[in-house]
Amino acid sequence: MTDFAALATDIAREAGDMLLVKRPSNPEVVQTKSSPTDVVTALDRASEELIRARIRQARPDDMILGEEGGDTPGSSGVRWVVDPIDGTVNFLYGLPEWAVSIAVEVDGRIVAGAVNVAPRGELFSASLGGGAVLHKDGLAQERLRCNSGVPLARALVATGFGYDAARRRVQGQIVAAVLPAVRDIRRGGSCAIDLCSVAAGRVDAYYERGINYWDHAAAGLIATEAGARVGGLHGRPAGGELTICAAQGLFEELHDLLVPLDPERDA
Ligand code: IPD
Ligand code: CA
Secondary structure, eight states, X not given: OOOHHHHHHHHHHHHHXXXXXXXXXXXXXXXXXSSTTSXXXXXXXXXXXXXXXXXXXXXXXXXXXXXXXXXXXXXXXXXXXXXXXXXXXXXXXXXXXXXXXXXXXXXXXXXEEEEEEGGGTEEEXXXXXXXXXXXXXXXXXXXXXXXXXOOGGGOEEEEOOOSOHHHHHHHHHHHHHHGGGSSEEEOOXXXXXXXXXXXXXXXXXEEESSOOHHHHHHHXXXXXXXXXXXXXXXXXXXXXXXXXXXXXXXXXXXXXXXXXXXXXXXX
């Protein structure tokens, strides 16, 4: 059987290396998507093309879902979920918080994931039931464990905001109510890195509305394998409605803070 985590890791490493080498000092926006600030660069596309080519070479019958290229059908029951650059706005501005994210789903369940934070020389990976690790500069492997026993009032909480102005207005109201209840807020600009940061104990929790499957597929497994709970409101799965991630006790506290704020509303 294919070692999916190893293959995802190799491909994410190659794509991240390519992006580091090829990133021009001022990347050009080639397309906008859901809003004028939701951008695509030529290298988002080049990264996805490279990843798709490598997957096809190794596993020609697999399905692929990619942020830029959409759905490619396949017959094997295996689907790759690809975000060629998560944190595209950071990539555009030359900030080091962007990552290549690749997840592998078998019969609808994520079984492996790799998130390559190439500018930092950090690659996070996990396999279902096998734990989560951080490879630094391609060398040492550190087993990841999220922080536990942190009360909400002392929690460092990462979050993010969508590209749509109306949604951001609501997200601003929600974060204004969360801020006085926690240690502080972080907005790094990459959902995948935020979830890996929970896994590594660099933040205590994360929540966000409006993320896409490719943003959280790989990093959600990494966080889960590091001991965190990843889910939505009222026992629902993580997804675009709302995703919360933290160790169990903090997950519950943050969940209960968010519920009366109605974070899934659109206005
Ligand atoms: C975005 C990032 C960001 C999150 C947005 C995502 P992109 O993905 O993950 O942190 O707040 O919701 O859309 O556009 O950089 O691939
Ligand atoms: Ca993304």
